[in-house]
């Protein structure tokens with residue numbers, strides 16, 4: 335299945351990254367016990383375990399250009415300080431960060447299940463979805479900390495600079511399936527124009543603290559509490575980004591999870607079947623949205639919020655496709671179909687708000 339699940343992996347051996355042990359020791363947490371370290375699937379390298387001082391920790395090393403790494407660590411630090419001990423929003427406790435090495439440490443939520451795992455097992459209940467909505471709605475009422483408020487760097491997606499062509503280095507490193515996903519964009523001027531319109535639309539929207547990288551695998555369920563992790567891309571931006579990404583996650587699952595033995599369904603069938611399957615998942619978006627509006631009633635006065643969110647949900651389907659193509663030769667017909675659904679949303683987002691579960695509350 336192409337939907338990304340939370341996987342535990344072999345961690346990068348700590349001998350190869352001595353700065354991890356140095357970092358944890360300097361924080362006074364002790365070194366990780368070597369015998370039981372795991373890693374989780376993500377963009378970055380991570381290590382999870384218990385230190386010899388008995389502290390359960392999750393450490394990750396943010397990879398990338400030094401300036402971007404520094405910003406990601408500072409955003410994580412600022413958002414974690416804002417949310418530490420918060421009544422509504424649950425973020426894993428931040429234990430420390432180092433902007434130079436890109437290392438950040440958090441309390442490990444032991445044996446947590448990610449939202450993606452829960453959804454795959456049909457265990458992402460409406461109550462959890464409502465909690466997600468309450469937390470994200472509350473986030474959008476807060477005042478962004480200075481590091482986040484003053485950050486004018488563009489959010490990483492949509493990648494406006496890559497919509498008509500890829501830089502040679504990205505092209506050369508891309509897999510066959512990634513190139514297929516990019517080609518869907520590059521051969522479709524209407525989608526590219528719609529994404530540009532969405533970016534302009536966002537500029538006219540109110541700016542609030544936004545997580546900016548919402549996916550089901552960023553939620554962790556631990557001790558009956560739903561946590562939201564991975565704050566490194568937080569921005570003062572359009573609330574529609576988070577709302578649309580949450581809805582888009584469920585829609586993507588609807589399209590990919592649709593039943594049917596035909597390996598090469600045509601687009602009309604996919605849209606029909608995917609929509610039917612999504613009907614079973616839509617209550618999660620509706621519960622999210624009712625929690626959201628409860629936490630942030632003022633969202634009702636931002637009349638175009640739901641339409642922009644539908645646009646971002648459409649973008650999210652295309653983004654998932656690019657991610658799903660990582661290291662694979664071909665996209666599946668269903669994945670290509672997901673892009674077709676994303677395209678429809680992008681071209682006429684206002685028409686899809688109720689179908690998505692973002693309609694007026696009943």
Ligand SMILES: Nc1ncnc2c1ncn2[C@@H]1O[C@H](COP(=O)(O)OP(=O)(O)O)[C@@H](O)[C@H]1O
Nearest residue numbers: 374376377378392426440441442443551563564
């Ligand atoms: N404090 C934590 N406790 C337990 N698991 C965590 C914690 N933080 C993150 N994870 C798990 O590790 C994965 C990767 O962490 P994340 O911060 O999202 O890194 P990345 O930037 O690599 O996506 C998450 O999807 C989640 O499943």
Ligand SMILES: [Mg+2]
Nearest residue numbers: 376377552564
């Ligand atoms: Mg993550």
